[in-house]
Amino acid sequence: MPHENINSASGTFGRVQIIWKPAGNVQHAYAEAEEGYVQVLSEDPESSAIFPGKPPEVANEAYPAGQTPGQPDSSGDQNPESSNGYPSSPCTGFAVMLDRDGINRAIRLLRRARDAAFGSDA
DSSP: OOOEEOOTTTSHHHHHHHEEEEEOOOOOSSSOOOEEEEEEEEOTTTTOOOEEEEEEOOOOSOTTOOOTTTOOTTTTSSSBBOOSSBEEEEOOOEEEEHHHHHHHHHHHHHHHHHHHHEEEEO
């Protein structure tokens, strides 16, 4: 997946990462063409924040309810338990998936914020 990083101007509080995957334009005989996506991630790998360890309510054939990929293994003791009895996990950032309309809106808002903060470009 292609991605680009934009480091914080202060140099101490992480970065924004833009990740994308182009849409698969080949339709298969047994499946729909893969959709593309754009993800914006605000990340601080050195963050000391911790998510409470309540597992999500997810169920499908591959993962039973409460078990999703990347979730800490509740049998290990590497993550301390939160007040609800589930293991906690580190929080290094938040991500949002954007569609074309969301990306266009973000671009307009960033331009407006830039112009308000620094003046408009010539």
